[in-house]
Amino acid sequence: MNRPRLQSWIVMGLASLYFLVPLIATFEFSLRLKRGEYSFEAYRIVFADARFQESFLFSASLAVATIVLLTLLVVPTAYWVQLRLPKLRPLVEFITLLPLVIPAIVLVFGYLNLYSSASWLPLTATPMATNILLTCGYCTLALPYMYRSVDTGLRAIDVRTLTEAAESLGAGWATILFRVILPNLTSAILSGAFLTFAVVIGEFTIASLLNRPAFGPYLQLVGANRAYEPAALAIIAFLVTWACMGLIQLIGAARTRAMTAPVEIP
């Protein structure tokens, strides 16, 4: 093995240890609820807990709502920027990156000031309104991931020519967007959607300060009062995230295979 290759393997090994050792340790710890033996008792308790199911279902529902809202917001925006306003691209990219540099705590305090029950738009006055506000907050947090996924997808297809071809065939904007552009962005939107799902499932700050029964606050609550169950929950959360990543890879690979499949030309 030559020297640069060996160095690469050493770096790869060290990085793997850095990520895997805490994970393996957490997993191992989560199996030690029963003294003197390994068991999945902690997982059983977690899955049997009604609050786990409720909070996970709540977060999953909000994740779906976030994905739908974000798709409706991001796809037309990214499409329009690519097609008609390419000069605005740096500005739009800057705006979409802001959630990565502005802490969620700043965002939620802004929400609480702006949408308190005494304000002209009291979005924190009822649980339903607060859920809507929380969904909007999730949209903000997931914006960088969804925008980048969709923008990358749009760059991979010839948006301008496809749009012009559809226009010349008599199509209006809605037809072009929903029948030509959107179906060609499926894998890009799914990538963004899975990332959004992972972000929403693990989010704590906004949900906690808005006092909503989401999965993030539940994780924190369990972590503060139990020993083994939080480790089991951490592993479950990891698995959910990894499943999302795996799905992105699968869809991407399937699309690549379909596009590069050998074809018999008569």
Place this chain on the structure above:
Amino acid sequence: MSFIRLDHLRKTFGANTVVHDFDLGIERGAFLSLLGPSGCGKTTALRMLAGFEKASAGRILIDGTDVTDLPPAKRNVGMVFQAYALFPNMTVAENIAFGLKVAGKPASGIAGRVTEMLALIKLPDLGKRYPYQLSGGQQQRVALARALAVHPQVLLLDEPLSALDAKIRVSLREEIRAVQRALGITTVFVTHDQEEALSISDTIVVMNDGRVEQVGTPFDIYNRPKSRFVANFVGTLSTFNARIAESGKDILLLDGQPVIAPDLAARPAGTTLGIALRPEAFSLGESGPNRLSGTIGEVTFLGSIVRLRIQLAEQTFSMDTFNQPSQRPPAVGDKISVSFAPTDMLLLE
């Protein structure tokens, strides 16, 4: 009255005018090509006709209707793009049916029209394939069928053959022409390939720097270019500087060798003129009225023809001779005599 009227069109992007005072009439059923080098404004003119670019000034009339301010979707103009632009998520049949569905045609009518179009482009069995499962030539035929399916009043072709390899290009251009003739549809074709334009068009518009240089039949454009640009851009041309030998006589001295010119009018002796000759105007030997002797400087074998670069005392020119498999082509350094007819000579102003 012309079927399409482009009435003093102008297009500017900021301070840059890319199409100047473009004035053109196109007859119903004609096949017209916009020919010119990259950046000459031919695609912009086509895009204005399609509605993708808004004209800065002037009017566009199709069949007497002013469409200048109509969006592309309302012009009933079919367009074929260089990059095919088939919708990747749809099958061939769905691509062809797209415009008909948008127009709200009944399903039975759509199915019939799709079958008809697939037969027209000679791909009757490929309706269920996706674009990525087709070759470039097949994709462009599908794009043509999709554009024609909606019964457009005008067909616009924006360099549709540029992305294809040479052999497919030739066969597809013949197919496009055959389909155009069969349907009698008025067609505007943009190309930078002179051979393509000459072979396919009823009329050619040669453009340069946003302006129309010449409008004419392929024969006129090739044989009677009206400007030095057209003469140089269309076909291969050898240009010479020649001096008038004697006033009142149509005789020029070309590197000291006398040649008869078509009509020099009353230009004074000693005046230097630019003249041009096509490579195919020359023939080997001394049979014609004008003869030139020189030395072969370069031989290029082009398959069916052999192009010779011939050196005179100071100037060089190209001539084409047919390849004859039983004869060895002339070699570099050989002395050679060629002749040409005075009427083949183009006087450049």
